[in-house]
Amino acid sequence: MDPSLLIPTPDPIPAHSLWFEILLVTTFVLHLLLMNTVMGGAVVALFSRSRGKEPSPVAKDLSLKLPTTLALAVNFGVAPLLFLQVLYAHFFYPSSIVMAVFKLSIVFLVILAYYSLYIYDFRFDKMPGSRNMVLGFAVALLLVVGFLFTNNMTLMLKPEYWAEHFDAPGGFNLNWTEPTLFPRYLHFMVASLAVGGLFTAILGQYKAKAGDASGETQVAQGMKWFAWATLAQVAVGTWFLVALPAEFISLMMGGKWSFTVSFFASMAGALACLHFGFKRLVGPAIGAVVFTISAMAILRHLVRKAYLAPYFSLEELQVNWQPTPLFMFLAAFVLGLVLVAYILKLACRAAQEG
Numbered sequence: 001m002d003p004s005l006l007i008p009t010p011d012p013i014p015a016h017s018l019w020f021e022i023l024l025v026t027t028f029v030l031h032l033l034l035m036n037t038v039m040g041g042a043v044v045a046l047f048s049r050s051r052g053k054e055p056s057p058v059a060k061d062l063s064l065k066l067p068t069t070l071a072l073a074v075n076f077g078v079a080p081l082l083f084l085q086v087l088y089a090h091f092f093y094p095s096s097i098v099m100a101v102f103k104l105s106i107v108f109l110v111i112l113a114y115y116s117l118y119i120y121d122f123r124f125d126k127m128p129g130s131r132n133m134v135l136g137f138a139v140a141l142l143l144v145v146g147f148l149f150t151n152n153m154t155l156m157l158k159p160e161y162w163a164e165h166f167d168a169p170g171g172f173n174l175n176w177t178e179p180t181l182f183p184r185y186l187h188f189m190v191a192s193l194a195v196g197g198l199f200t201a202i203l204g205q206y207k208a209k210a211g212d213a214s215g216e217t218q219v220a221q222g223m224k225w226f227a228w229a230t231l232a233q234v235a236v237g238t239w240f241l242v243a244l245p246a247e248f249i250s251l252m253m254g255g256k257w258s259f260t261v262s263f264f265a266s267m268a269g270a271l272a273c274l275h276f277g278f279k280r281l282v283g284p285a286i287g288a289v290v291f292t293i294s295a296m297a298i299l300r301h302l303v304r305k306a307y308l309a310p311y312f313s314l315e316e317l318q319v320n321w322q323p324t325p326l327f328m329f330l331a332a333f334v335l336g337l338v339l340v341a342y343i344l345k346l347a348c349r350a351a352q353e354g
Helices: 017-046 057-063 066-098 100-122 131-155 181-209 214-243 246-255 257-279 282-308 323-353
Strands: none
Touching (some): 017 057, 017 066, 017 131, 017 282, 057 181, 057 214, 066 100, 066 131, 066 282, 066 323, 131 181, 181 214, 214 246, 214 257, 214 282, 246 257, 257 282
């Protein structure tokens, strides 16, 4: 079957596609930072060692932050998902239908993970024997959610795989034969360990400034996670790179300036993360992480466009110019960021006073 026959006709968009590309990448970076913080922070808390009968201060500190961070991550994940649908709905929806049962399960898995993190937080001191089991359950759920999203995102890039739905129309199809599936998945999961470690170090730095003697130890532990996970990420990233089609690698090695600049910016950012991680420089490491994830998000978007080039180009989208909805969203988005920052500031102040 000709795969192009399975691709629906795209709907018109209200503004030039470049607007939505910028918003897609920007909001995805915000979501990724938060989601990696939750995933990585939960793993760091899970493997933090207790001191005798006392719970690990790192695990205790993270337990208070994980539920709120997951709520923010989910909310900030709505925007990139919507912008992805604006640009690529005719690829995203068919790929979701192919794995419909798994895709619908994501909602319930995230809810279960969310409640597990709340139980871990609220009953931290009351269930010393089972709190790691509850947290481990949340981590397992988030790992499954990440794997399902990775399947969804790779399936949308390969319309030639959609025909399998006719042989198994039950909605249980996953993209097992895709060579980039596992390196792409691990690329996100290992990155979360680095970001989670950095988040742990940030919390430790605040504790140290407040006079808490355990703060410096927490900074050291967090930066250790950050540095070694970043080093592992270099290996996983290399695997992901060589799993890509050869023509895409050529684009990154000078074949097209946008690919090349994004690729080498990502590599430079990763090296900076390694340097600051092993030097335990928390502030510069934050800047390096934001820069690296931004560069990689841009590169990821360019690779998506290259995958879909045989079937579709964003320039083909019909534009029915309607600026009002776009500008209203931008205003609401900026205002929302300001309000979230203000609410977090109030929450931190209340925690310090408490």
